[in-house]
Amino acid sequence: MVDSAYNFIENFVKKFPDDTLSPAYLFEEALLQEKEKKYAQVLITLDRIYSTYPQSKQASKSLFLEGFLYANVLNELDKAKEKYQLYLDKYSSVDPKMTNDVQMELQNLGKSPDEILKEIQEKAAQDSSKAPS
Numbered sequence: 001m002v003d004s005a006y007n008f009i010e011n012f013v014k015k016f017p018d019d020t021l022s023p024a025y026l027f028e029e030a031l032l033q034e035k036e037k038k039y040a041q042v043l044i045t046l047d048r049i050y051s052t053y054p055q056s057k058q059a060s061k062s063l064f065l066e067g068f069l070y071a072n073v074l075n076e077l078d079k080a081k082e083k084y085q086l087y088l089d090k091y092s093s094v095d096p097k098m099t100n101d102v103q104m105e106l107q108n109l110g111k112s113p114d115e116i117l118k119e120i121q122e123k124a125a126q127d128s129s130k131a132p133s
Contacts, residue, residue, distance in 0.1 A: 002032060002036065005029070005032060006029060006032070009025045009026065009028070009029045010029075012025055013025060013026060017052075020056070022053065023049050023052070023053035023056040023058040023059070024056075024058055026045055026048060026049050026053075026058070027046075027049060027058040027061060027062065029045055030042050030045040030046050030049070030062070030065070033045060034065075034069070039069060039073060039074060042065075042069065043066060043069065046062040046063075046065055046066045047062070047066065049062040050062045050063055050066075054090075057094075059091070060087060060090070060091035060094050060095060060098065061098075063083055063084075063086055063087040063090070063091065064083075064084075064087055064098055064101070064102060066083040067080045067081075067082075067083035067084040067087065067102070067105060068080075068105065070083060071084075071105060071109055071110075077109055077110050080105075080109060081106065081109060084102050084105055084106045084109075085106070087099075087102050088102055088103070088106075
């Protein structure tokens with residue numbers, strides 16, 4: 001069943017490369033590949049979206065997801081930083097919430113959940129000690 005979805009998407013994109021559905025379908029293909037843990041293929045598909053359809057809304061999502069996969073699944077922090085920075089350079093004005101997420105990812109790149117929690121707690125303690133009484 002998944003193979004037929006891949007075939008449908010690839011045939012559609014081949015037949016209608018300029019259709020606005022093509023990058024959307026490719027993004028769905030990448031999500032299917034991710035569910036199957038085919039990470040090398042996911043990265044190829046995401047890069048294909050960014051490279052072929054840089055003006056599509058899926059392009060910015062693709063860069064974010066590439067960065068996320070490199071950081072949180074593949075533990076390739078240099079690649080993650082590269083993708084996140086490329087997102088900020090190209091798409092920071094497109095989606096303020098996603099831009100904020102990318103900045104947070106960059107800020108916490110390589111840190112364990114415990115380290116992040118400790119930093120949040122320390123900042124909260126500092127903020128509460130600065131608050132006027």
